[in-house]
Amino acid sequence: MDFAYDARTEELREKLLAFMDAHVYPAETVAEEQRTRLASPWDTPPVVEELKAEAKRQGLWNLFLPDAEYGAGLTNLQYAPLAEITGRSPHLAPTALNCAAPDTGNMELLAQFGDEAQKKQWLEPLLAGEIRSAFAMTEPEVASSDATNIETRIRRDGDSYVVDGRKWYISGAMNPDCTIFIVMGKTDPDGADPRRQQSMILVPRDTPGVEVRRAMRVYGYEDHYHGGHAEVVFDGVRVPASHLIGEEGGGFAIAQARLGPGRIHHCMRLIGMAERAVELMCRRAVTRTAFGKTLAQQGVVQNWIADARVTIEQLRLLVLKTAWLMDTVGNRGAHTEIQAIKIATPRAVVDIIDKAVQAHGAGGVSQDFPLAELWAAARTLKLADGPDEVHQRSLARRELKKYL
Template identity: 55%
Template sequence: MDFEYSPKVRELQSRLTAFMQERVLPAEKIAAEQLASKPNWWGAPPIMADLKASAKRQGLWNLFLPAHTEAGAGLANLEYAPLAELTGWSPALAPEALNCNAPDTGNMELLDRFGTEEQKQQWLRPLLDGEIRSCFSMTEPDVASSDANNVRLEIAEDDDHWILTGRKWWTTAALRDDNRVAMVMGVTDPDASVGSRHSIVLVPMDTTGVAVQRSTSVLGFDDRHEGGHGEIVYDGVRVPKANLLGPRGRGFAVAQARLGPGRIHHCMRLIGMAERAIALMTTRARTRIAFGRPLADEGVVQATVADARIAVDAARLIVLRAAWRMDTEGAKAARHDVAAAKVLVPQTVKTIVDNAIQIFGGAGLSQDTPLAMLYSQARFLQIADGPDQVHRRSLARAEFDTTPALREVRG
């Protein structure tokens, strides 16, 4: 494993670092004020348009796209990792500013891989250009969606159309005005074997019968900048059969194709969130006086900072290993590495942010720092894209099937 960054990546790192420092971080306060003045607005704050235009001019656009595509920087997963980490410093602004925000990244990859030419022209091209947004409608409130085979929204045939009936939730970006299309997973073949019952259909958001009921909050955060997390009723929604994405009955496999890269991208950004928490806690500890001296002089605070550095560096290595394996052996071969990262990284980052909150005291719980938001994101990602228990289950099964290098000697 060689984790040395190429000259191309180091140059992009330098440009992106400057972009984050000069444009994104200063824009956070402005974005918050803009959203506060628009209480019923769901979507990016107005300043996002300026950030996106600047990122395009600087060649910091669609960096997530795999190396085989032409619309981005042509980076491998390992090359993208340090760049995604930098965007994690400002998860509310930076990913979208670079057109590297979920769920659009995964949706673009699915359209690129499984879409017809017509689907690519209608949906992929505008997404690549940042002109529209999209969402992925999979999870359902009435079933344990961690087992995707439980998903039961009905996709029935009616001549040359599909008819969708059911309810979804946690559909991120569903409430945005610029969200134009949902990828909806449901049952097309109820009598087929497990793994062959589900399909994915593209549903324009303005289709009759699509009703966004509400947005669910995340630990009290409404995530309006993302467009919320919609609960959607699909009531007899009628779309052409040409809107099928990928093969019929292969919806589970198609969904998995977006979840692997999506999971590791989340982990990459989480490392950046941890780095920001460490930067905040060290600054606070140096400048906050308690009992006559800076917090940084207290042994317990020094231990907390040291443990944070050890933990985030270890977490970064497991992310890089997963990215390297995806590049060298493919997503399927790397699935257990990705699962391990998906368990370890959110837990690690949640702990680091929690300790930073403790060092800040009451201020850490308030809107005056990004720590509460970072904590909610880390906690959310212990459930999003598969809960920890599911990933631990797959890792344990793989371990039980592994032959150890040596055998125990029995006396």
């Protein structure tokens, strides 16, 4: 394993770091100010579109897609340090580079499993950043950590499918630019194999029967820049049979293929979030005095900073190893490591951000610093793309199998 940055990665890192300094960080306060004057809180602040245009101009666009036909053609190992940098401003930078979830996973899914017509109608405008999308899987009435529980029904009726179900925490769905949903539901609810009951289908937002009912808050935040997280009801929604992605019964396998890269992308960005928290903590520590000493001279704060640095370096190496394995032996061959980073990274980053909050005192939980919102985002990732306990269960089974 060689984790040294190659020439292309180093070039892109330098460009991206400069882009962050010159454009993204200054835009954070501008976006907040502009958002207060928008007609709808879900509209995109004009500065975000300016960031997207500049990123595209600089060639910092669709970096996440390994397929050179659609994206930058970077390997996971090349993309990892770039995604980490965007994680330092997780609400603006990924969107600016067209590298924000859930669009990233949806673009990968369409590139891998969509037919030519689906790619033309939905993938191309997503790649261009002209529209947004949502992935409708999680449901309020069942434990969605077990995807076989999904109750949404996708029923064949002649040349159409009819979709009925209720979803929630559907990321991006509040954004008015979100024009397409990828919906997971059951086409064969009584099938013998519970992993062959589900299918995926494309549902345009303006289809009769689609109701974006309300925004779901995350620790009180509505996550406007991300497009929010919505409760969505599908009531007798009829779409052409050609909107089915892949084959009937292939939904579970497609979901697993989609979630693998999504999980490592989250972990890459989490490391950037942790780095931002440590930077803020250090800046605070050298400028605040308590009991006759700066915080930087207090032993407990020094311990927080030292522990955070050790943890970040450990997490980065594990993420890079996972990226390397995904590139060399495929996502299936890296299954153990993908689960390991998904368990370890959010857990550790939540703790690092929490210490940074503590170092800021009341300021840490205020809107004057990004820490509270970073904490909420990191804590949510202990649930997103499969809760910790599901990954722990699967990982333990794989370890125990060696001894049974």
